[in-house]
Amino acid sequence: MTAHDVARSLPDIATLRERCRxxxxxxxxxxxxxxxxxxxxxxxxxxxxxxxSMDNGSGDAWSIVFSPAGAFLRxxxxxxSMSPAVNDEELWPGxxxxxxxxxxxxxxxxxxxxxxxxxxxxCLWRRTDDDRWHAGxxxxxxxxxxxxxxxLFSVLLDPTGLxxxxxxxxxxxxxxDLDAVREVxxxxxxxxxxxxxxxxxxxxxALLADLSHIGYPSPLA
Numbered sequence: 001m002t003a004h005d006v007a008r009s010l011p012d013i014a015t016l017r018e019r020c021r022x023x024x025x026x027x028x029x030x031x032x033x034x035x036x037x038x039x040x041x042x043x044x045x046x047x048x049x050x051x052x053s054m055d056n057g058s059g060d061a062w063s064i065v066f067s068p069a070g071a072f073l074r075x076x077x078x079x080x081s082m083s084p085a086v087n088d089e090e091l092w093p094g095x096x097x098x099x100x101x102x103x104x105x106x107x108x109x110x111x112x113x114x115x116x117x118x119x120x121x122x123c124l125w126r127r128t129d130d131d132r133w134h135a136g137x138x139x140x141x142x143x144x145x146x147x148x149x150x151x152l153f154s155v156l157l158d159p160t161g162l163x164x165x166x167x168x169x170x171x172x173x174x175x176x177d178l179d180a181v182r183e184v185x186x187x188x189x190x191x192x193x194x195x196x197x198x199x200x201x202x203x204x205x206a207l208l209a210d211l212s213h214i215g216y217p218s219p220l221a
Contacts, residue, residue, distance in 0.1 A: 001150035002140055003075075003122045007133040009157050013071045013126055019156065020052035020064060021216055022185045023164060028210040029184075029198045030172055038171065043215030050215070054152070061119070062152050063112055069102035070130065074112055075122035077148020081141045082121040089117050092147075094136040096123050121147040161185040190219040 010016060024041035031037045038054055045051035050066040059078030064071055077083065082092040096107055096118065103125050112118055126133045140146040155163045161181040168176045180197040188194065190211070195202050204219035211219065 001145060001153075002147055003124060003135040003138065003149050006122065006149050006153050006157065007124050007135045010124070010126075010133045011159070013066065013128070015159075016064070016071065016156075017050065017052070017066050018187055019159065019185070021214055022161075022187060023155070024052070024214045025190075025207075025211065025216050026164065026168065026181060026184050026198070028207055028214070029195055029202050030168060030176070032202065032206070038167075041214045043213065054156075060148065060152060062122070062156075065103075065106045065109075067106075068128070069100075070125065070127040072099070072103040072106040073122070073124040074106070074118065074120040075148060075152040076119040077121045077145075077152060080121040080146065080148045081143065082147050084114075084117045084119065089115065091118060091120065092138065094138040095120060096136065098134075098136050099123060099125055100127060102127065122149050122152065159185070187217060189217040192219075195219075 011019070020039070021041050023039035027037040027039045038056060040053050042051045045065070048068055052064040052066070053062065055061045060076060062073065062075040064073045078085070082095075084091055099107055106112070107118055112120070124133050124135050145151055155167050158164065161178070161184075165176055165178045165181045168181070177197045180194055183194055184190075190204055190207065192204055195204055195207065207219065
């Protein structure tokens with residue numbers, strides 16, 4: 001899998017935004033400690049932008065900026081031979097060369113950069129009037145998962161919640177209710193019983209601040 005495969009597999013912007021919200025809510029339920037969460041979503045990252053992100057704490061990350069212009073995605077596999085760290089701090093040829101100007105702020109965002117260079121081995125974008133996602137014209141290294149796309153985005157690309165379910169059981173080391181995961185993926189308003197199915201020690205009241213931050217539907221009493 002490469003960025004080109006991800007571009008063909010991603011849903012439309014609105015669907016992707018809601019999937020990112022669902023991932024962030026599941027993390028908020030399963031992990032009360034924010035610093036331990038893989039997936040997050042900030043509904044007011046700026047005045048007119050939202051940010052979805054993944055950070056595994058070991059150097060791999062992705063970010064998606066949702067804006068009136070569309071959506072810009074960057075992923076970074078720190079072990080990839082396409083990393084700027086092993087290419088004299090230069091981005092891989094073709095990675096961002098054709099990114100539209102409307103996403104230049106995201107390409108140059110300090111939060112996504114290290115010493116002035118975008119930390120990225122994957123870049124994708126889709127304007128609001130586009131009918132598909134785009135990636136640059138890239139000559140990939142001849143190796144499995146050359147840009148880290150499969151490792152970075154396998155959970156995000158699965159609309160069923162099954163990939164997240166497998167990840168969560170492995171990462172949190174406990175049984176996770178698949179039906180409950182799928183309810184959150186469907187953006188079902190949280191109920192106390194749904195939250196308890198995922199984490200018996202969490203309550204809807206304790207999640208209110210997280211849900212507001214994420215922009216998820218308000219819980220039901």
